[in-house]
Amino acid sequence: MKTAAAQAQQQRCFSSRLQDTNLAYLKSSQGNISGKPSCQVGFPLLEHFSMMAFTGAIDALVTANPLSSRPLYRFKTLGLDGPAVASDLGINISVDTSLASQMIGELDMLIVCGGFRSNLQPTAKLLHRLRQIAAQQVTLGGLWNGSYILARAGLLDGYQCTIHPENRAGLEICPRVRPPLPYVVDRNRISCAGHDAGSESPFVY
Incomplete structure (x- = not known):
């Protein structure tokens, strides 16, 4: 009779003949990406941020990581005030650190996450x-x-961007806005109009 430990060990072992099918792609791509350092992404969360938009963006980053022998992306949640931020669902999310104390040199990308009631x-x-x-x-x-917060800081001047339809009228301060598009990538500026756009991986480029 097998012991409980032996049964558990057996359950953890893959038996499918498809278990190694991704290795061929991984080995062929390692020469291009495995030696690159991980892209560090910070997500400042505004109060009442869209949970769906945020998790969609995170999912895109995490899903990309198995394509390499080392993580392609790492992320941090950043707060503006306090150790936690309330999402639009009323769920409090603990942040890793504050935007004020985050070391800028550790970041490659910063994505401000807003929401309908932010x-x-x-x-x-x-x-x-x-x-x-x-x-x-x-x-x-x-x-x-x-994007509206970035525009108020003057950081979208000369860039194309997009924003959620509910906030289009307020983005006249950014004359090159392209609101019909779900997301826009313009050089080193990225904007997503809603929760669906976040899951379409505009950050993975």
Whole structure:
């Protein structure tokens, strides 16, 4: 009779003949990407941010990681005030650190995640911090209406962008807005109009 440990060990073993089918692709691609450092992505979460947009973006990054022998993307959640941020679902998400204390040199990309009820009147402190980060050539982006915060900081001047339909009227400060599109990638600026766009992997480029 098999012991419980032996049964558990057997359950953890793959028996499918398809178990190694991804290895051929992985081995052929390792020469191109396995030696590159992981892209570090920070997600500042506005109060009442869209949980669906945020998790869609995270899923795109996490799903890309198995394509390499080492993680292609790593991410951090960043708060503006306090150790947790309330989502649009009323679920509090604990953040890894604050945007103010995050080391800029550790970031390759910063994606501001907003939502339908997020406050779009950014503080002078937030705008100043975003400008500091932009000055270090970090790729910037916005989810849902996060683009509006970047526009208020003057960080979308000369860039094309998009925003959630509910906030189109308020983005006249960014004359090159392209609201019909679900997402826009313009050089080192990325914007997504809603939860569906976040899952379409505009950050994985």
